[in-house]
Amino acid sequence: MFVRLVRQSLARSPRRKLITVAAVALASAIATAVFAVLLDIGDRVSRELRSFGANLLVRPKAAALAVEIAGVDYRPVSDAEFIPETDVPKIKNTFWQHNITAFAPFLGAPVEVGGQRTTLEGTWFRRRYGAGPPTGVRELNPTWRVEGGWIEDLQPDSSARELLAGAALARRVGIRVGDRLKVLGQEFLVRGVLSTGGDEENQLLTRLETAQQLAGRSGQVARVQVGALIKPDDDFARKDPARMTPAEYDRWYCTPYLGSIAFQIQEQIPAAAARPIRRVAQNEGRILRQIRLLMMLVSAAAMVTAALMIWSAMATTVLERRSEIAVMKAVGAQNGIIGALFAVEAGLQGAAGGALGAVAGVLVARSVSLQVFQSALQLSPVLPAVVILAAVAAALAGSAAPMRSALRLEVAPVLKEAA
């Protein structure tokens, strides 16, 4: 009986009902799209910010003071300390291996080129190691530009003699791509000229194994730059881990704060000390926090609007049907039944609109994501369900108040007005 009532009521004046469903659908579409885009904006921005370069520097614990000015080393290589190259991939053995997006080991040797003092830095450009994807300075610093070509060092090759010249050095000494350059008694081919704007422009970059050979330090590196995706430091992150309770310590250890990642790298390589590069790390955290907050507030605004839109659409529907309610009361229907009938209708409209809106919203979010970030959307399957439930709740809430007032009305005047 009740089911038939609902079915008949829904079949009547379909245009009006479609408009209501459409309003709910539009509102749910905003909610879905905004949420879907904003939920993972933190991760996306975090990845963008990684193009600033390394945010952690791993050095030997007992390293002597660097005597370096603008990338040029003024100390003989002999009294430096080193990390074994075999320890370098252990950086990826930490709990946070997936957060470590790239790393690059370095070993420098002071050299002289064209009367200019400079440093020959050996590093990984894009090196395959172990099982993971290749890594090196190219992954770590996507903003570096090279004129000519990169050194392709997927596999180690200790007989190759090629280098990249920093742009500032190249201009000063007059080095061009394809030149032959004599460094430490060996003839090198200049593969490319590197411009970064930073101190690397005063250096020569070559394969790690070449620098190791020439410096007589085979299998050793002087420092490792690490780029890690981090969670911005909060008050908890600034606590001293030595003074935490075991539960707090577990939580700290299992959160990708820069501090806990550094700590775990030191666990893996006991001879090394990992330090945050504050210029990158500190600002990264702050900007991430602010962008998250911005997006949360914007989505809250959109959410409230969507709820109000649904609410007003439902309230309008009930207001329009006051005479219908009056007729039902006049023929003896109880308030409970009428209320239930309208609630079921509102719920169904909410669900239908919510479902339509969720689908439309996902489509919109996907295209926004492709347009702006050129990458596919990571969508949580929970989101559409949440949106539909919220739409139903907003629809019920929207029809509740005008429903109550409609049920309280005197039947006769309403019917007279309707006639």
Place this chain on the structure above:
Amino acid sequence: MILRLAARALWERRQRAGLALAALTVAAALATSLVGLYADIERKLRGQFRGYGANLVVAPAGDRRTLPVDWVVAAESYGPAAPWLYWVETVEGEPVVLAGVDFRRVEPLAGYWQVSGRRRPVAGECLAGERVAERFRLRVGSRIGSWQVAGIVSTGGAEDSQILLPIEQVARRAGLAGAASLIAARVDGSQAERARWELAARLPQAEVRLLRAVVESEAAVVLKIRGTLLLLTLLTLVITGLCVMNNFGAIVHQRRKEIGILKAIGGADRRIAALLGVEVGALAVAGSLAGFGLGWWITRWLGWEIFRQPAPPPLESLPLVLAVTLLVALAGTAAPLLRLRSIEPAVTLRGE
């Protein structure tokens, strides 16, 4: 006459009119705050990137070893700039880099430095880099060479292995009066390329470089956030606009009977349309003004909550918001108004 009729009609249907008004207010508030936020977002976000410090470096070119320290003034016309002078000296038996710094000028570029102790040493004092402090077991107040340690600085960069002194002192020790090794500057990220070329033209004997990582990451993040915000703003506005149109359409649609009566007693189509238009217009103006006020307040609150900067009053967007809300409301009413002519009093009044 029309005004009185309209006011009366609105009052009689205050519940329905109230709903439409509420929907319009919310839409206008949303429009104001999103447009206000969007208009200012680039400036605000770029402001946040100031913390990264210098993004432009002026270095000596050719055979020059140093730059005249006065060139900092040229760089300063594009933003905060500071000269640095480096000198290696043996301190307590070990070679250490002495960095000459203009502590007053470097302050806006050094937001990320962590200093325990004082940030600005006075005569006879220095700042010690963290690694220097470790090496020589220094604390704030202890002595190294002929200086007293005023503070210990930690940056994770080159400064950690240096002793930071006022630049004139380093210049005197090095015999390089009035010289700088480089000048670091922070220029407006959106004007970085222009600043670079203009500076390079003004200082032909120097090399002017942009720190690629800083400039490019800033641009990427700012543009992407702005793009996301723009698309979401447009989307939200279009959808709320549709909802408001729907709401206003319903107002007219529901009153077919009344319109039928008006026509039956001889009301001309145009007069009836004017009556409805005045009603809708009054609602729309009230809703958009209220919404604008609310939206302004939200924008200010958002600006303060997120960026800790007061937002400028978005007064220039008032006419725009007003015009758009009016347009949306009128567009919603236009369709049913156009159908006025087709309303046959006899049919409508019979209730069909």
